[in-house]
Amino acid sequence: MTNYHLSPSRFREEGKKIIDWIADYYEHIEKYPVLSQVEPGSIQAALPIAPPQKGESFDSMLNDLNEIILPGITHWQSPNFFAYFPSNASFPSILGDLVSSGLGVQGMIWATSPAATELETRMLDWLVEMMDMPEKFKSTSTGGGVIQDTASTSALTALIAARERATKFESNKSGVRQKLVAYISTQTHSSLEKAVKIAGIGSENLRLIEVDELFAMKPELLERQIQMDRNDGFLPFFVCATIGTTSSNAMDPVREIGEICRRENCWLHVDAAMAGTAMLCPEFRYLKDGVELADSYTFNPHKWMFTNFDCDVFWVANRKELIHTFSILPEYLRNKASETGEVFDYRDWHIQLGRRFRSLKLWFVIRHYGVEGLQFHVRKHVQIAQNFAQWVKHDADFELVLNPPLNLVCFRHKSNNDFNMRLMHAVHNSGKAFFTHTKLNNQVVLRLCVAQTHTEEDHVEKTWKLIQQTAQNLKNQDRPEKLS
Amino acid sequence: MTNYHLSPSRFREEGKKIIDWIADYYEHIEKYPVLSQVEPGSIQAALPIAPPQKGESFDSMLNDLNEIILPGITHWQSPNFFAYFPSNASFPSILGDLVSSGLGVQGMIWATSPAATELETRMLDWLVEMMDMPEKFKSTSTGGGVIQDTASTSALTALIAARERATKFESNKSGVRQKLVAYISTQTHSSLEKAVKIAGIGSENLRLIEVDELFAMKPELLERQIQMDRNDGFLPFFVCATIGTTSSNAMDPVREIGEICRRENCWLHVDAAMAGTAMLCPEFRYLKDGVELADSYTFNPHKWMFTNFDCDVFWVANRKELIHTFSILPEYLRNKASETGEVFDYRDWHIQLGRRFRSLKLWFVIRHYGVEGLQFHVRKHVQIAQNFAQWVKHDADFELVLNPPLNLVCFRHKSNNDFNMRLMHAVHNSGKAFFTHTKLNNQVVLRLCVAQTHTEEDHVEKTWKLIQQTAQNLKNQDRPEKLS
Numbered sequence: 001m002t003n004y005h006l007s008p009s010r011f012r013e014e015g016k017k018i019i020d021w022i023a024d025y026y027e028h029i030e031k032y033p034v035l036s037q038v039e040p041g042s043i044q045a046a047l048p049i050a051p052p053q054k055g056e057s058f059d060s061m062l063n064d065l066n067e068i069i070l071p072g073i074t075h076w077q078s079p080n081f082f083a084y085f086p087s088n089a090s091f092p093s094i095l096g097d098l099v100s101s102g103l104g105v106q107g108m109i110w111a112t113s114p115a116a117t118e119l120e121t122r123m124l125d126w127l128v129e130m131m132d133m134p135e136k137f138k139s140t141s142t143g144g145g146v147i148q149d150t151a152s153t154s155a156l157t158a159l160i161a162a163r164e165r166a167t168k169f170e171s172n173k174s175g176v177r178q179k180l181v182a183y184i185s186t187q188t189h190s191s192l193e194k195a196v197k198i199a200g201i202g203s204e205n206l207r208l209i210e211v212d213e214l215f216a217m218k219p220e221l222l223e224r225q226i227q228m229d230r231n232d233g234f235l236p237f238f239v240c241a242t243i244g245t246t247s248s249n250a251m252d253p254v255r256e257i258g259e260i261c262r263r264e265n266c267w268l269h270v271d272a273a274m275a276g277t278a279m280l281c282p283e284f285r286y287l288k289d290g291v292e293l294a295d296s297y298t299f300n301p302h303k304w305m306f307t308n309f310d311c312d313v314f315w316v317a318n319r320k321e322l323i324h325t326f327s328i329l330p331e332y333l334r335n336k337a338s339e340t341g342e343v344f345d346y347r348d349w350h351i352q353l354g355r356r357f358r359s360l361k362l363w364f365v366i367r368h369y370g371v372e373g374l375q376f377h378v379r380k381h382v383q384i385a386q387n388f389a390q391w392v393k394h395d396a397d398f399e400l401v402l403n404p405p406l407n408l409v410c411f412r413h414k415s416n417n418d419f420n421m422r423l424m425h426a427v428h429n430s431g432k433a434f435f436t437h438t439k440l441n442n443q444v445v446l447r448l449c450v451a452q453t454h455t456e457e458d459h460v461e462k463t464w465k466l467i468q469q470t471a472q473n474l475k476n477q478d479r480p481e482k483l484s
Numbered sequence: 485m486t487n488y489h490l491s492p493s494r495f496r497e498e499g500k501k502i503i504d505w506i507a508d509y510y511e512h513i514e515k516y517p518v519l520s521q522v523e524p525g526s527i528q529a530a531l532p533i534a535p536p537q538k539g540e541s542f543d544s545m546l547n548d549l550n551e552i553i554l555p556g557i558t559h560w561q562s563p564n565f566f567a568y569f570p571s572n573a574s575f576p577s578i579l580g581d582l583v584s585s586g587l588g589v590q591g592m593i594w595a596t597s598p599a600a601t602e603l604e605t606r607m608l609d610w611l612v613e614m615m616d617m618p619e620k621f622k623s624t625s626t627g628g629g630v631i632q633d634t635a636s637t638s639a640l641t642a643l644i645a646a647r648e649r650a651t652k653f654e655s656n657k658s659g660v661r662q663k664l665v666a667y668i669s670t671q672t673h674s675s676l677e678k679a680v681k682i683a684g685i686g687s688e689n690l691r692l693i694e695v696d697e698l699f700a701m702k703p704e705l706l707e708r709q710i711q712m713d714r715n716d717g718f719l720p721f722f723v724c725a726t727i728g729t730t731s732s733n734a735m736d737p738v739r740e741i742g743e744i745c746r747r748e749n750c751w752l753h754v755d756a757a758m759a760g761t762a763m764l765c766p767e768f769r770y771l772k773d774g775v776e777l778a779d780s781y782t783f784n785p786h787k788w789m790f791t792n793f794d795c796d797v798f799w800v801a802n803r804k805e806l807i808h809t810f811s812i813l814p815e816y817l818r819n820k821a822s823e824t825g826e827v828f829d830y831r832d833w834h835i836q837l838g839r840r841f842r843s844l845k846l847w848f849v850i851r852h853y854g855v856e857g858l859q860f861h862v863r864k865h866v867q868i869a870q871n872f873a874q875w876v877k878h879d880a881d882f883e884l885v886l887n888p889p890l891n892l893v894c895f896r897h898k899s900n901n902d903f904n905m906r907l908m909h910a911v912h913n914s915g916k917a918f919f920t921h922t923k924l925n926n927q928v929v930l931r932l933c934v935a936q937t938h939t940e941e942d943h944v945e946k947t948w949k950l951i952q953q954t955a956q957n958l959k960n961q962d963r964p965e966k967l968s
Contacts, residue, residue, distance in 0.1 A: 247815070
């Protein structure tokens with residue numbers, strides 16, 4: 001009688017087919033339109049309305065993967081993907097993640113898989129060294145690191161810990177009674193607004209500090225706002241500085257902001273979600289000057305460090321504050337190792353209880369590439385982006401909006417906003433490349449981010465030619481008929 | 485010159501080795517001690533202190549996986565794992581997850597991979613049908629489902645949406661100013677306490693309602709507490725009912741609680757994290773009687789539905805309330821499909837922005853097993869647990885603490901708490917089985933949860949004999965010397 005399971009021998013067979021399917025996918029990824037071209041609802045229309053009563057074959061599933069799912073994929077792993085911030089992956093990461101799925105451990109506490117906790121701790125200590133981060137972020141010092149799902153969650157986690165510290169650990173118990181106020185710049189990621197809402201602080205108690213001409217927070221305005229708020233009876237408690245904003249990769253002055261935070265007794269959280277990976281290279285570390293003043297710091301190996309989503313690194317300077325904030329101990333989780341305090345129980349370092357063994361993919365990536373290999377790719381991406389910026393600069397129809405500090409280039413066609421949007425959509429519709437836009441000073445600005453694992457200079461060069469050609473075509477179309 | 489990447493052909497080779505490694509692991513999983521026997525710090529001690537400058541071979545990584553990591557694994561996928569709530573996986577799920585890692589898409593909004601959004605929507609609609617859940621939980625009605633990481637996050641998400649609704653959508657803007665009060669039972673999962681803390685409501689505004697002799701919430705006490713709170717000027721706004729508590733699988737009376745919530749204008753969240761999977765079988769659906777009164781409902785395919793962690797299903801009756809609560813729209817995420825409102829952008833359904841393509845593994849599981857195969861395994865687990873309960877009942881040294889409603893058996897040796905803890909640790913130290921404990925009415929109670937994918941009756945039978953034998957050995961040891 002069947003037990004319905006896939007047997008280990010069938011798993012070997014089907015698993016190897018899927019490994020080949022993935023390798024084939026990467027070998028042919030450039031033939032797919034980068035931005036999916038399907039209409040809303042078309043994928044759903046191709047899927048059965050009713051769930052299957054009886055099991056189906058793996059062949060039928062693989063077939064549907066090709067026929068139904070692939071057309072609805074926007075190819076984040078295409079070397080012609082330059083949109084948003086990237087979410088790059090690599091073969092070593094995919095295999096590390098496969099081991100994690102296979103082992104299927106749930107590392108909520110040390111005892112539920114000591115290796116999951118201890119490998120994570122060591123990987124995050126390694127990264128402190130690899131990026132020359134402050135010693136206090138290490139587990140061997142007062143702080144430590146934990147893997148979160150996203151930088152949004154890390155921001156929320158930091159905000160809650162800061163809220164607790166500022167209220168002398170009263171807010172968890174009594175709710176938010178104080179007139180707490182938090183500070184970001186006008187360019188800070190939207191997740192901070194979401195976090196102050198979730199945390200019960202309220203978006204009207206979030207101050208958006210104006211930025212300079214490079215879109216970096218003006219520290220003197222931060223300081224003035226804090227004073228005004230204190231005079232109005234508010235309790236300033238939290239500041240988020242960004243190393244590489246999402247819109248334009250702007251670099252907030254971490255040291256100056258950090259010094260204000262020290263004086264004003266505010267928690268400093270640093271969000272380096274994408275640009276953080278650049279800290280692998282000594283020549284880019286000036287961008288984190290002052291980070292020793294931070295209470296918490298986050299960056300995403302799942303953006304630019306070849307580690308597939310999700311993998312967000314979150315470091316704190318003082319783990320006791322974090323654990324005090326998030327610790328809960330029901331009887332059914334009590335165990336000897338936890339009670340001695342000898343071990344980390346990571347469920348006390350974040351919002352969720354359950355957790356996947358995510359450090360495996362990080363371990364595979366770091367060991368496969370070595371620090372040297374990771375540096376090589378980061379440098380290459382930055383170099384390609386700098387070259388692209390030069391090409392833009394030398395085209396009379398386009399302008400470079402900012403000198404790119406790293407690998408994100410903000411540029412625009414010199415005509416109006418509408419033209420830039422049409423230009424972008426026309427490139428998208430070609431299927432050959434995908435980049436996105438933002439607004440800076442009310443101008444539509446195109447963003448090209450060079451960070452996909454397999455992007456080489458020729459991909460960017462072809463994309464640039466496509467942009468130029470598409471702009472030319474659009475201009476020709478726009479020409480009044482009398483001139484034609 | 486090297487580009488440091490693993491080539492597609494090397495990926496095929498190493499990937500197939502890892503597929504075989506996983507198959508080997510499952511074929512030999514019973515030879516490992518279920519609960520890892522390592523000492524705190526021993527895994528770290530075996531890992532290099534410094535990160536590698538140069539890349540290392542896959543062979544060395546696989547070797548370390550065997551030598552360093554495996555001894556530190558608590559084997560959640562062992563058929564002798566009966567601890568906590570399970571986190572079961574299956575081969576089809578592992579392969580669906582592998583495709584997700586390979587595609588590496590980030591489905592934060594519809595446009596960033598329409599298939600990721602639309603497959604997720606369809607899978608969660610399928611599950612409504614498969615479990616005979618209320619029509620309003622479907623995307624084609626007023627509600628809809630979304631995959632979250634854990635039931636903890638779903639509880640927090642529900643609580644925030646409820647907070648917003650109760651404050652007429654003011655709390656996101658102005659913070660928590662009202663005297664909000666939420667209700668759970670003394671047996672509700674600790675994540676609810678964590679959620680009220682995070683949400684700025686405060687644990688002192690969380691009421692723990694007493695339970696009956698089966699550890700289910702007493703609805704009359706809930707109603708009385710709500711009245712008392714109203715009289716004291718509080719605003720009751722949220723109740724969590726549980727289908728299958730973590731301690732003892734107690735079943736709260738959802739209908740009676742739901743009717744109170746309707747009258748009192750409170751949001752009803754139903755947490756069916758583990759037991760929810762039983763709703764696949766018509767004969768267990770009486771346990772969800774009244775669920776049409778719920779505003780939100782969560783259960784975890786990653787617990788008992790053969791889908792590897794993380795995969796938590798979260799349904800709401802009214803998606804507009806949810807989206808209104810969590811929606812944020814920065815310029816760099818604006819796009820045509822979203823602005824027409826024709827599509828779901830799941831980043832507006834939860835805390836995180838980024839999201840993995842998790843519905844693939846659910847699709848693989850449902851299609852491979854079919855409804856029929858899933859029902860077969862759920863029924864088998866329940867039957868084995870019921871048999872185990874009978875064996876306990878017929879052993880004069882042991883007692884069954886509760887008649888198990890499903891697959892979690894609460895039992896104890898008739899001697900004292902200390903003896904039960906020693907008994908449990910002795911079984912753990914044997915490496916042959918792993919179950920955990922809780923406290924009910926101040927008594928240590930042992931919990932045996934039958935839900936691992938490959939658990940068959942003989943695994944539980946052997947474990948029971950081991951427990952009996954171990955208890956006998958301990959009793960013999962304890963006998964005063966004069967009697968020996």
